[in-house]
Amino acid sequence: MNFNYYLPTEIIFGCGKVKELNRLIDKGTDNILIVTDKNVFEKSGAQGAVLNRLKDFRIEIFDEVEENPSFRTLIKGTKIAKESNAQLILGIGGGSPMDAAKGIAAFATNEVNVNDFFEGDDLSKDPLPVVCLPTTSGTGSEVTPYAIFTDMEKGKKVCFSKPGIFPKFSIIDPELSYSMPEHVAINTGVDALTHAIEAYLSLQTFPMNDLFAIEAVKTVLENLTRASQKDKVAMNKLAYASMQAGISITHASTILLHIMAYPLTVFHGIPHGKANAILLPAFLEFMKRKSFLKQKVNTIWDMFEEFGGVNNFITGLNIPTRLSSYGIRKEEFKNFARDTIIKDDIKITPAEVTEEDIIEIYTSTF
Numbered sequence: 001m002n003f004n005y006y007l008p009t010e011i012i013f014g015c016g017k018v019k020e021l022n023r024l025i026d027k028g029t030d031n032i033l034i035v036t037d038k039n040v041f042e043k044s045g046a047q048g049a050v051l052n053r054l055k056d057f058r059i060e061i062f063d064e065v066e067e068n069p070s071f072r073t074l075i076k077g078t079k080i081a082k083e084s085n086a087q088l089i090l091g092i093g094g095g096s097p098m099d100a101a102k103g104i105a106a107f108a109t110n111e112v113n114v115n116d117f118f119e120g121d122d123l124s125k126d127p128l129p130v131v132c133l134p135t136t137s138g139t140g141s142e143v144t145p146y147a148i149f150t151d152m153e154k155g156k157k158v159c160f161s162k163p164g165i166f167p168k169f170s171i172i173d174p175e176l177s178y179s180m181p182e183h184v185a186i187n188t189g190v191d192a193l194t195h196a197i198e199a200y201l202s203l204q205t206f207p208m209n210d211l212f213a214i215e216a217v218k219t220v221l222e223n224l225t226r227a228s229q230k231d232k233v234a235m236n237k238l239a240y241a242s243m244q245a246g247i248s249i250t251h252a253s254t255i256l257l258h259i260m261a262y263p264l265t266v267f268h269g270i271p272h273g274k275a276n277a278i279l280l281p282a283f284l285e286f287m288k289r290k291s292f293l294k295q296k297v298n299t300i301w302d303m304f305e306e307f308g309g310v311n312n313f314i315t316g317l318n319i320p321t322r323l324s325s326y327g328i329r330k331e332e333f334k335n336f337a338r339d340t341i342i343k344d345d346i347k348i349t350p351a352e353v354t355e356e357d358i359i360e361i362y363t364s365t366f
């Protein structure tokens with residue numbers, strides 16, 4: 001067995017823990033840039049809770065982060081970080097603001113053009129410290145070194161990963177997630193579910209990592225429906241499961257399912273977590289047939305049994321699992337598959353996967 005376990009993020013978990021924010025910020029920090037989404041910042045209660053505690057700092061707020069942040073957002077946020085001499089970037093919201101915060105932290109210390117970087121330029125200087133406060137339960141961005149951006153011109157998502165963008169600390173205060181609308185709770189909850197499943201099946205995982213992944217799968221299955229109906233105990237558990245699933249993908253990554261779901265978001269605007277959920281039954285069916293980790297695939301498959309099976313669990317959350325329900329056309333599958341097969345995550349998927357297999361998975365759920 002070989003593995004590296006590196007998680008430099010300090011995790012402060014618990015209801016009301018947002019109160020500890022100012023205490024945790026390094027002495028010597030004066031200027032903070034908050035990166036958020038205006039709507040979420042206000043509605044989650046984070047605005048009041050955070051600004052009240054940061055009265056002694058100079059605060060700049062960039063609250064224009066959209067779902068699936070674009071290069072434009074990254075460029076704009078970086079400019080604000082530089083102009084305000086930000087010394088710390090505080091990402092508040094779901095995965096999009098947290099990812100944007102990480103990207104801004106990395107570009108703020110470098111003179112690299114965003115487009116050039118994604119073509120291969122290097123970010124040689126260390127990022128500014130990042131702190132995350134999640135207000136949804138699913139992306140796990142609060143404990144990962146990943147940030148995902150959308151290249152609108154090329155119509156693709158690019159994943160940016162760098163150890164320096166691990167948050168310095170993350171405060172996971174479930175109370176900040178209580179205002180999530182039902183569909184957001186579901187879409188982010190199924191994202192956590194697929195993170196845990198894919199990390200568990202990834203060829204990069206190891207037994208210690210599997211413990212977190214399996215517990216996260218179980219917790220999401222048992223609590224997601226109640227969490228979406230605003231049951232606070234279930235929401236607290238989802239916040240915990242999201243963190244566990246995030247830690248598992250930090251160490252094992254996601255695999256085929258996530259990269260197959262990207263085109264659904266880029267070309268059809270389907271929310272990220274939901275896109276994964278739509279393809280989950282077809283993905284697991286494929287893995288049952290083709291994976292060389294049969295036992296692990298069966299373990300996951302069996303965990304859905306008491307919830308009526310994989311497909312019933314997903315459709316029970318009001319997520320139809322037929323691609324035709326979303327206006328997606330069969331003719332698009334070839335392009336989707338061409339974008340997917342070139343991604344590195346194919347190599348850590350425990351099956352021989354061809355372009356034809358990918359088209360077949362899309363087609364099987366048409």
Ligand SMILES: [Fe+2]
Pocket residue numbers: 139191195258272273
């Ligand atoms: Fe995800």
